[in-house]
Amino acid sequence: MQEWQVARLDDIREPGALEFTTGGGDWPFRGMVVRWQGEVKAYANICPHKGHPLNWLPDGFFTPDQRQLICMSHGATFAPDTGLCTFGPCAGENLRVLECRVENGAVWVTAPASLLEV
Ligand code: FES
Numbered sequence: 001m002q003e004w005q006v007a008r009l010d011d012i013r014e015p016g017a018l019e020f021t022t023g024g025g026d027w028p029f030r031g032m033v034v035r036w037q038g039e040v041k042a043y044a045n046i047c048p049h050k051g052h053p054l055n056w057l058p059d060g061f062f063t064p065d066q067r068q069l070i071c072m073s074h075g076a077t078f079a080p081d082t083g084l085c086t087f088g089p090c091a092g093e094n095l096r097v098l099e100c101r102v103e104n105g106a107v108w109v110t111a112p113a114s115l116l117e118v
Helices: none
Strands: 002-008 016-022 029-036 039-044 085-087 100-103 106-111
Touching (some): 002 029
Antiparallel strands (some): 029 039
């Protein structure tokens, strides 16, 4: 695990989310940074149901009403502030929470350098 600068806070809408990858090679780690009600959260972009990335479109993590995160594969929804699955095939499970901080407008996340380290 190491700390990565993954985004500028100003680049993320509120509410909104931005995807990022860390490391390189064939199996980069995929994550997301979420802005929600004045807070910044980071999660692995790995659905607890089947391990798919949540989004199909770039940065497309929110439901149309902007109240939940959604996995496009089978429709699981997640609370933006905790990553708890609130509906769907993995209800009660949680997105993997990543340590996250904002410093001088930059968003830093502690994450693995590869999907193989998860
Ligand atoms: S992989 Fe996310 S709901 Fe099935």
